[in-house]
Amino acid sequence: MNAKRSAVIFAWMLLLPAVLYISAIVIYPLFDTVNLSFTNASLRKTYKYVGWLNYDKIFNETFAAVIIRTFVWTFFSVLIKMIVGTFGALMLNTAVPGRALFRILTMPPWIVPMAIGIFMWGWMYNGQFGMISGMLQKWGLVDGPVAFLAYGSTAFWATIVTDVWIGVPMVTLYMLAAIQAIPQDLYEAAWTDGAGRMYRFRRITLPLLVPSLITMSMISLISTFNSFDIIWILTQGGPSGSTTTMIIDTYKTAIGSYKYGEGAARAVLICIFLSIFCFFYFRVTNRLSTETAR
Amino acid sequence: MSNQTAMINRYKWYETLAIYAGIALFLIFILCPFVEGFLVSLKPLSRLFSSPYRFWPENGSFDAYVTMWDSVPGFARYVFNSLFISTVATAIVLVLVVPAAYAFARFEFMGRGPLLAAFLAVNMFSGAVLLIPLFRLMRSLGVLNTYASMIIPGVAFLIPTAIWLLRTYMVRIPKELEEAAYVDGAGRFYTFRRVILPLAMPGITVVAITTFIGAYAQQFIFALTFNSKTEYMPLPIGLFSYFGRQEVIWNELMAASFVGIAPAMIVIFFLQRYLVSGLTAGAVK
Numbered sequence: 001m002n003a004k005r006s007a008v009i010f011a012w013m014l015l016l017p018a019v020l021y022i023s024a025i026v027i028y029p030l031f032d033t034v035n036l037s038f039t040n041a042s043l044r045k046t047y048k049y050v051g052w053l054n055y056d057k058i059f060n061e062t063f064a065a066v067i068i069r070t071f072v073w074t075f076f077s078v079l080i081k082m083i084v085g086t087f088g089a090l091m092l093n094t095a096v097p098g099r100a101l102f103r104i105l106t107m108p109p110w111i112v113p114m115a116i117g118i119f120m121w122g123w124m125y126n127g128q129f130g131m132i133s134g135m136l137q138k139w140g141l142v143d144g145p146v147a148f149l150a151y152g153s154t155a156f157w158a159t160i161v162t163d164v165w166i167g168v169p170m171v172t173l174y175m176l177a178a179i180q181a182i183p184q185d186l187y188e189a190a191w192t193d194g195a196g197r198m199y200r201f202r203r204i205t206l207p208l209l210v211p212s213l214i215t216m217s218m219i220s221l222i223s224t225f226n227s228f229d230i231i232w233i234l235t236q237g238g239p240s241g242s243t244t245t246m247i248i249d250t251y252k253t254a255i256g257s258y259k260y261g262e263g264a265a266r267a268v269l270i271c272i273f274l275s276i277f278c279f280f281y282f283r284v285t286n287r288l289s290t291e292t293a294r
Numbered sequence: 295m296s297n298q299t300a301m302i303n304r305y306k307w308y309e310t311l312a313i314y315a316g317i318a319l320f321l322i323f324i325l326c327p328f329v330e331g332f333l334v335s336l337k338p339l340s341r342l343f344s345s346p347y348r349f350w351p352e353n354g355s356f357d358a359y360v361t362m363w364d365s366v367p368g369f370a371r372y373v374f375n376s377l378f379i380s381t382v383a384t385a386i387v388l389v390l391v392v393p394a395a396y397a398f399a400r401f402e403f404m405g406r407g408p409l410l411a412a413f414l415a416v417n418m419f420s421g422a423v424l425l426i427p428l429f430r431l432m433r434s435l436g437v438l439n440t441y442a443s444m445i446i447p448g449v450a451f452l453i454p455t456a457i458w459l460l461r462t463y464m465v466r467i468p469k470e471l472e473e474a475a476y477v478d479g480a481g482r483f484y485t486f487r488r489v490i491l492p493l494a495m496p497g498i499t500v501v502a503i504t505t506f507i508g509a510y511a512q513q514f515i516f517a518l519t520f521n522s523k524t525e526y527m528p529l530p531i532g533l534f535s536y537f538g539r540q541e542v543i544w545n546e547l548m549a550a551s552f553v554g555i556a557p558a559m560i561v562i563f564f565l566q567r568y569l570v571s572g573l574t575a576g577a578v579k
Contacts, residue, residue, distance in 0.1 A: 010482045011401035014393035015409070018453060021390055025450035026416050029427035036426060084323070091316040096305070104563065105321055108328060112559070113376075113511050115530030116551045119537055120327035123334060123544055131330045134347020168324065197309075226420035229514045233534065247422045254426045255519055267423050278418050282411070 030271070036264035043258045054265035063249075070245040073156065074224045077163045081220055082213065084164060085171025090205075092172065093179045103176075110169035118233045121162045125149050125234070152242030155235050159243050162230050167223070171216055178212035179205065211288040218281040222274060246270050335359070335548035342544055358549040365546050368524055372532035373554055379444055379517075379528055380509035386449045387505050391456040392498060396490060398457065399464035400472070410461075417454045421447060421515045432520050443520035444513065444528065452508055456501050463497030464490070503565055510557075529554045 037054055041047035092103055109117055124131045127147025136142045148158045182205065190200050228247045231237060237244035237252060244252070246266065254263025305313065334342060336354035363369060397403075398410055421428070424447075432443045467490065475485040491498075513528040521527065527535075533550060536542070 007401055008403045011397040011403050014397035018390040018394035022416060022450060022453060025447060029424040029431060032427035033424065088320045091313060091320055094313045096310060096313050102317055102321065106324055109324060111507055111511060112555045113513065113530050115514050115534060116555055117327060119533065119547060119551055120331040124327060124330055129343055129347065138347065222418045226422060228420065228422045251422060260426050263426050267426065270423050274418050278415060
């Protein structure tokens, strides 16, 4: 009994530094955000409480548009990431020569400093001299140069494509691990019974991948919702707000215009959305793990 | 048995062709920006700003790799800053995470599950959401415009993944080894230091590498917001101020980018096996 108690004390001593660190750098700021969202905090040293004023201010049409835009942007980015990433994983899982090299070649976007990959996309989207516009003209698909980042609709999709590019390696490697975790004897049994490749894919691979697909979509959803660097470097939320997602909007309000109070109210809303996603994530993964246990 | 697997995996010629076509399509998407970026770094500026677009460089040269050192005066400093910030951040993460992961892996205590979940939940907030209070916190600590203002917040967001990876590794270390040490009269801390740490070294190495790569790859928002001194800027921010100018000298910017990512590329090439196992350790249960 005494030994057990001393073990618990020892465990907490081991945990204490990490717990204190996270409390100071994540938990305390979280509460501070909520607190600040009810104030008129700005660059000045003092601030006073203004009640729900900051929240009243943000519930207007412009902000509703920002929320909708954020969800549309996130939805398409996650969807395309999952499709491209899973396609890559299925291709890399095949038993063809060179696949070890192909796997290494998948990693650079994930591992290289994000900003630098985004610079390269910035050049490719250049209208006058960029690669994409140049190639499209060469193949006769467009008549003149297309400055992708200069128009609202193209900038919206351009930022999505870059976000997909950065997110795909993680999806691919995760899904590849999930595919390889499928017991091989299932395929052998099916093969013995004369099942073809497509049939085995539809009846074994795909159903067994569903839990991993859901889990990865949720992880991807949370990180995509938080995406900041890509949009900030490529468009800073422009042109005329067409790529301003909630994160970008919060950054502009708080850091660009020094309206900490209003920025904090926006951050609180983001946190609420993220908590909802997180809640579903834990529920779904819990249910999936109990189902597979049975 | 393996013979049978080999037969299942035998492809007809058109299947092989389709697979290679699929892989090519996928890798073109992944690698296109790097190939184009590299070719741009070889093109003379006059060629770069000319229509119609040409993919292959004519009169290509490595001139930009020489001239960039003058055009981006702080370049060596930026690379040093990036490496320095990542190294210190990784060291702090390890000091915090190694004991915590051991506690999660080995000890039963009330609230273990929820606490681990709470750590993982940190991952759902990006720095951007907490930027305002973090800015105030850094200001009251008096560390704005120093290395610390980029390292301290960065560490917090590297901890969750590191704990998860290392816990997964430590769970697999046989319990009997510790029990034997206890029987011999060793204390808990002695056992942790002399038995567990050496055994966990491969796991700790993987976590150190992934943390370092993460710290190197994600230097942006804190450095953008909490530091305005050129001499402390990490590479991405240093190049970003260069990127933001009216007349971007693209070939030099791309040359600088390639020199800047060279360390990461070398790491990928030599340590990719550890990276994949590190990334996917927690993924498939």
